[in-house]
Amino acid sequence: MNIWFRQHRFALGAALSHLRKAPGSFLFNVLVVAVALALPFAGVTLLDNVRPLSEEMSVDPEISLFLKADTPRDQAQALAPQLQQILHGSHAKVSFVPREQALAKLKDKSGLTDVIETLGDNPLPDSYVMKLEGFTSTADAARVDGLAEQMRALPGVDAVQVDSAWVKRLAALLGVLRLALLLLAITLGVVVIAVVFNTIRLQVLTQREEIAVSKLLGATDNFIHRPFYYTGALLGLCAGAVALGAVALALRPLNTAIAEFARLYASEFQLTPLPPLGMAALLAISAGLGLVGAMLSVQRHLARLK
């Protein structure tokens, strides 16, 4: 075990030593990889900020059930137990709204009393309004649709309206954004691997003699490969840190603009950097991409050296 640690320490030291010999080249490569990583990192940060907003948003969907105009009042009121049965298991507040109450409310709210007076008969039907509670995530929207479908089949029902469509649209939009971000991350991940692959290829070429001599002196393949693996992982790690820093810096001017926009909606919404665990995960992914690029390059180019 001691030898294992010693050889890894040696490999890390060798990788750092080679980086110190060509710091300009290393920094340039870090910048190139950081630019590629910054875009998906920014996307992840944005989604991480928006996700709780959409999830915690109180959906509280309302289902409005309108009865046919000729439905007798007693038959309309008799629907209440059936509605409760459909809503069984869901916390819901069911209110019967007689057509007279609906008209009075319309007059009161619309300010069109005179116009409504000219209609003569009340054109509004009896209705039920059901406020569903505990439906706090966008994923619940599909369940509401299922309930509405069952209510449409009840006798005397003319129409059922669900007002949670906008929540579904938001969920769909976030889904599209997530997919787009995933595709972007995969594409830029390939770019990162390609950059590291080429960096390591150049290192293998410049260290060809050292590699050949080490092999003749009894170095194993692992001993020769390890410093390149560390170089790739370090490159990815440093680039990841730079990309995270760039995204954190970009949040300041963005938040200034967002604050003005959010104020219009009485909100104090602000974009915040990722939590430490999220940052650590992104750094690990960056280092992992660097490692993969280095492994592919080493396997390909060292195999050609006899």
Place this chain on the structure above:
Amino acid sequence: MIEFQSVSKKYSDSADTLALSDVSLNIAKGELVYLAGPSGAGKSTLMKMVAAIERPTSGRVIVNGQDVGRIRKAGIPFLRRNLGLIFQNQRLLNDRHILANVMLPLIVTGATKAQAEQRARAALDKVGLLDRAPALPMELSGGEQQRVAIARAIVNRPQIILADEPTANLDRAAADKVIDALHAFHSVGVTCVISTHDEQVLDNAARVIRLEHGHVTGGGA
């Protein structure tokens, strides 16, 4: 210790020429053997086969009881750790000082830095170059560089030293120092195989294996 059994070698890029043709020879433990012959005789190819740098096209090469032609790729480094290789052009790493060059065979085996440094200094002392430990290879003469290569070859306390034309490109005085150093290691029981086309070096040799056009023409038995 080293045994060649009807070994032939044909390089893929050569037409029908065999670098070695039906070579059979034995080198016993503790022997000092010279391989002599003109350039292209097959001396380097023979050395490379002992170190598993090349594999025989036919026949068997046995080193320390291991069939080099059948050894797995992963086993080659461990075979080489028992060999001390000295090349005509030294192959020192020019961006590392002398001490680091000599420490390298120990570092690759997982020795601690302190252990490696101590043994590298002792090896440099044996070839009379301890005071040049902090120098870079380019700051040394050809003869000194070859002696550093010898120090690097013996630092791992190998059972066999393979020296391929170690005196080529050296003046007589430097060549004598190199040969003296190799003889010194042979005197403590190390098997030494030295290839050369310098007839003067062979004057006091106990055993000389002569090669010509890939054939053993003398001393192989």
